[in-house]
Amino acid sequence: MSMTEHLANFQNIINQLATMSMVLENELQALLLLSSLPDGWETFVMTVSDFAANGVLSVDFVKDSMQNEETRKKISGVCTEQMESDNQKMEDDKNNTVIVHFRALERPKEDEFCLELLIYLTNLGKISGAENHTYFDVVERVAQHLELDDITKIQLTPQDYYSQKPKPNPIKYRSVDRLLDMLVNYNQSSNILYYEVMDNPLPAFRVMSQSIKEGHIKIKCLIFLTEQMESDNQKMEDDKNNTVIVHFRALERPKEDEFCLELLIYLTNLGKISGAENHTYFDVVERVAQHLELDDITKIQLTPQDYYSQKPKPNPIKYRSVDRLLDMLVNYNQSSNILYYEVMDNPLPALQCLKTQRVSFRHATKDEAVVLNIRLPKQSTVGDIFNEIKTKVKLSQPNAELRLLEIFYHKIYKIFPLNEKIERINDQYWTLKAEEIPEEEKNLGPNSRLIHVYHFMKQNAQNQAQVENFGEPFVLVIREGDTLADVKMRIQKKLLVPNEEFSKWKFAFVSLGHPDYLKDSDIVYSHFRRRDGFCAWEQYLGLEHFNTTPKRAYAANQKRCKFEKPVKIYN
Structure with missing residues (x-):
């Protein structure tokens, strides 16, 4: 799709x-x-x-x-x-094409013409340069279209991915080798290039060559370079190797430097950092392994630092997914000299065939929750998660049945079937909760139904009362003749709420954010008889009361349950 x-x-x-x-x-x-x-x-x-x-x-x-x-x-x-x-x-035909839109630099919003240029696809699906779409091939095709004899007068400028405008600096003459280098930068790409026909050939704007008269050979003027860069270039004439001090921190102690390594960075004569053969991905992990006195370098997992939060990024660097130290330190033009390391119990190539799910489990008989990090092959199912949970926690009875809930914004959005593949489950934004299934909820008859029960408060926003959910949602079985008074007794027993506090709670049937308050004599089942095609999380029994549980802070990108009881975490 x-x-x-x-x-x-x-x-x-x-x-x-x-x-x-x-x-x-x-x-x-x-x-x-x-x-x-x-x-x-x-x-x-x-x-x-x-x-x-x-x-x-x-x-x-x-x-x-x-x-x-x-x-x-x-x-x-x-x-x-x-x-x-x-x-x-493309197994038999590995040449593919890309349509590149060319725009005149003075009219950056209008396509002037398009060219179909060759891109070479390897059998791994990765784009690589081929001899037939070099820098000179591209400018030659542009010159042919413009009926221009001198291809060195054509100056190309890439598009900025975020502003969708020409970048401030054009592509320097012969500074890139392939069409790919013109279109892709820091993993962001565009199929638009801007062209400009210059008065003089581009090489005239670069360093004066030795073909100039002997009286001018000492000028060597570097156009467009600042005074600082000129002095830096003079310093780097004899020594183009420089070093960077990288601070390594244990992932479980992200605020403390464990050790530092001096790693090689190669500086070109334009003052730009580029990768060199002596500081590849394997060189870095090998140096870390030597410092940690570890024999197997494939067990070292590195995680870059988020430039804005100054914390470890949520996803580590995958095994051999980057080539150079530079790729580990720089991302979207933002750089950091801090890397976080973790020594895994298995080699990374084996771990990449596995998936780790973070599952919250609350005991049926204890007011206690644990968070389990469960690692299984990607083709495993929810049933395999349950088998792993049973090895980590003690259930109320050996043959207890479990279920797995998907929770988002304090609502239950899904109850997973046993055969659901874990590679399809996303726990980055959604909270996974496992729990024992009570006996009364097994083998439901035709006059019984499972309903969702959520905590909520009413908040005034823009002169309107809105329902705001909080706390830990749960499911509850109701039967055809149950009154609200019957259901309240079961809820109080389940949540262990003191009588004085529970007496202040209000109960409502909430549909699409609109609460319909119930009386103790109301039959709860009748409100859930007709579903009208609505999703289960939009029709629920609401428990209105003040939220007295202290808030727990999360990162901006992890909008999970804001009100939780303390949990224990097990790996």
């Missing part, structure tokens, strides 16, 4: 909800749209969250970013599902 189709389907769902008077906030729509992305988009999700204006996501910004990211994946070769199917088709 293309990104356009994905966005259209999402918008259809939003429109259907709007026809039912259920209007989602713009930021919530943006978060839901991000959470709908498949595996492999985690880095994109984090990047979009980092670049949100004032830390607030908008659905239009997310949609535009997703469409741009799809274009980048097609060019840079990140394996989306569409490209994986395309690769099968």
Whole structure:
């Protein structure tokens, strides 16, 4: 499915909800749209969250970013599902093309012409340079279109991914080798190039060559370089190798430097940092392993630092996913000299075939919750998660049955079937909660039903009372003749709420955010008989009371339950 189709389907769902008077906030729509992305988009999700204006996501910004990211994946070769199917088709024909739009620099919003240029796809789906789309091939094709004899007078400028405008600095003559280098920068891509026909050949704007008369050979004027860069270049004439001090911190102690390593960075005569053979990914982990006196370097996992939060990024560097130290330290033009390390119990190549799920488990007979980090092969199912949980915690009885809930914004959005594959479960934004199934909820008869029960408060916003959910949601079985008084007794017993506090609670049938308050004599079952096609999380039994549990702070991109009891964490 293309990104356009994905966005259209999402918008259809939003429109259907709007026809039912259920209007989602713009930021919530943006978060839901991000959470709908498949595996492999985690880095994109984090990047979009980092670049949100004032830390607030908008659905239009997310949609535009997703469409741009799809274009980048097609060019840079990140394996989306569409490209994986395309690769099968390209086994016998590995040459592909990309349509590049050329615009005159003085008219940056209008396409002047388009050229179909060759891109070479390897059998891994990654784009690499081929001899037939070098820098000179591109400018030669542009010159042919413009009927220009001297190709050295053509100056090209790439497009800035974020502003969608020409970058301030053009591509210097012969400073790139391939078309790919013109279109992709820091994993962001564009299929637009801006051209300008100069009065003089581009080499005349560079360092004066030795073909100039002997009287001028000592000038060597460097056009467009600052005085500082000129002095730096003079210093680097004899020594172009420089070093950077990288601070390494244990991931479990992210605020304390454990040790520092002096690693080599190669500086070109233009003062730009580039990768050299002596500071590759393997060189870095080997130096770390030597310091830690570890024999197997494949057990070292590194995590870069987030430039804005000054904390470890949520996703570590995958094994052999980067080539150079520079790629570990610089991301989207922002750099850091801090890396976090972790010594894994298994080699990284083996771990990458596994998936770790963070699951909260609350004991049926104890007012205590634990958080379990469960690592299983990606093809495992929810049933395998339950088997792993049973080895880590003591259940109320050996044959107890479990269920897994997906919770978001203090609502239960899904109860997973046993055969659900864990590779399809996203726990980055959604909280996973496992619990024992009470005996009364097994083998429900035709006159019984499971309902959702949520805590809520009423907040005044824009002169309107709005329902705000909080706390830990749960499910409850109700029967056809149950009154609210009967249900209240079971809820108080389940939540262990003192009588004095419980007497202040109000109970309501909430549908699409509108509470309908109930009396003790009301039959609860009758309110849930008709569903009218609504989702289960939009029709629930609401418990209205003040929230007395202290808030727990989360990172901006982890909008999980804000009110929780203390938990224990087990790996």
